[in-house]
Amino acid sequence: xxxxxxxxxxxxxxTGKTTVAAGLARGxxxxxxxxxxxxxxxxxxxxxxxxxxxxxxxxxxxPAGTPMAHLVGEYGLxxxxxxxxxxxxxxxxxGSG
Amino acid sequence: MTSATQPxxxxxxxxxxxxxxxxxxxxxxGGAGKSSIAGxxxxxLAAGGEPVVCxxxxxxxxxxxxxxxxxxxxxxxxxAVEEAPEGERARYRxxxxxxxxxxxxxxxxxxxxxxxxxxxxxxxxxxxxLMRSQFAFRHIVxxxxxxxxxxxxxxxxxxxxxxxxxxxxxxxVLVVAEPAMSSMLSAKRLARLGEGENAPLVxxxxxxxxxxxxxxxxxQATGLPVWASAPVDxxxxxxxxxxxxxxxxxxxxxxxxxxxxxxxxLHNEERSSP
Numbered sequence: 001x002x003x004x005x006x007x008x009x010x011x012x013x014x015t016g017k018t019t020v021a022a023g024l025a026r027g028x029x030x031x032x033x034x035x036x037x038x039x040x041x042x043x044x045x046x047x048x049x050x051x052x053x054x055x056x057x058x059x060x061x062x063p064a065g066t067p068m069a070h071l072v073g074e075y076g077l078x079x080x081x082x083x084x085x086x087x088x089x090x091x092x093x094x095g096s097g
Numbered sequence: 098m099t100s101a102t103q104p105x106x107x108x109x110x111x112x113x114x115x116x117x118x119x120x121x122x123x124x125x126x127g128g129a130g131k132s133s134i135a136g137x138x139x140x141x142l143a144a145g146g147e148p149v150v151c152x153x154x155x156x157x158x159x160x161x162x163x164x165x166x167x168x169x170x171x172x173x174x175x176x177a178v179e180e181a182p183e184g185e186r187a188r189y190r191x192x193x194x195x196x197x198x199x200x201x202x203x204x205x206x207x208x209x210x211x212x213x214x215x216x217x218x219x220x221x222x223x224x225x226x227l228m229r230s231q232f233a234f235r236h237i238v239x240x241x242x243x244x245x246x247x248x249x250x251x252x253x254x255x256x257x258x259x260x261x262x263x264x265x266x267x268x269x270v271l272v273v274a275e276p277a278m279s280s281m282l283s284a285k286r287l288a289r290l291g292e293g294e295n296a297p298l299v300x301x302x303x304x305x306x307x308x309x310x311x312x313x314x315x316x317q318a319t320g321l322p323v324w325a326s327a328p329v330d331x332x333x334x335x336x337x338x339x340x341x342x343x344x345x346x347x348x349x350x351x352x353x354x355x356x357x358x359x360x361x362x363l364h365n366e367e368r369s370s371p
Contacts, residue, residue, distance in 0.1 A: 012127065013253075018279065048279050
């Protein structure tokens with residue numbers, strides 16, 4: 001069995017990180033791979049890029065220390081092409097995070 | 098009270114110490130145009146003879162280019178802070194006798210039109226070497242209201258710094274948003290900076306608009322009033338490609354004109370406010 005790939009995408013604002021991440025995730029999923037897309041941005045938009053229009057309403061952030069096995073099943077959002085999206089953080093208002 | 102538009106010598110900002118100063122923070126999604134707009138607005142102010150200091154708290158470069166300052170990655174020198182006595186909340190404080198005003202005069206770079214530029218430094222690998230510089234920066238900004246400078250701050254993309262108090266100096270937060278869903282979603286989140294006691298005024302700048310109703314779209318999607326609207330502007334792209342300030346490359350471009358109008362509006366708001 002092939003080892004799962006772990007790909008991190010970074011770059012300056014506006015260069016297309018989220019677009020590339022979403023495209024890669026969907027491309028791999030369409031080729032039959034199980035894909036978890038993790039948005040580590042405190043201002044997350046990856047779910048939007050993956051077609052989860054309602055993620056602002058549906059999202060739940062996992063508490064610190066949540067076991068990996070529970071993360072995907074309980075906190076993942078189902079997106080296009082069966083990609084699962086996890087949101088790592090979201091700063092919402094002054095002093096939060 | 099002296100009019101805020103009256104030219105003031107940048108060498109002696111205290112000369113006009115009674116006039117109200119702009120305290121603006123620019124926030125928004127990555128690539129929306131924060132640095133381009135912040136830098137250009139600062140240059141326009143400075144060109145009018147106003148004393149302006151720009152604050153760059155982004156660990157990645159951007160603002161210096163739009164100002165026309167050839168800057169290094171270096172932050173504020175270590176000498177600006179000293180270890181705080183044990184028991185104090187912060188680890189460092191400004192060096193004894195050093196005020197915000199003196200620190201700006203001493204450590205902020207000077208650019209075209211006399212615009213000043215203060216950054217806590219750019220990340221090179223590990224962030225720890227910038228720790229003293231970051232403390233110095235935050236202490237200087239905390240007391241910046243006591244200085245005679247107009248303050249234009251350019252925050253990093255996203256919500257983290259704005260929601261952790263890095264825009265606390267601002268009386269006005271301008272959220273730069275493109276008429277694109279993700280950019281407007283970020284702007285809607287950032288609009289919450291205007292909630293709560295002593296919150297700043299928050300308004301939007303619609304940037305890179307393509308259609309006549311794009312500014313309305315930004316306003317509807319973010320819940321913010323749109324104070325300026327700049328179209329997709331080839332001159333901006335050229336300037337960024339060349340790494341030169343927009344205001345030098347294309348002073349009559351639609352973007353610069355939109356910001357001239359914004360500046361006029363800001364001055365009018367200042368005059369009409371109590």
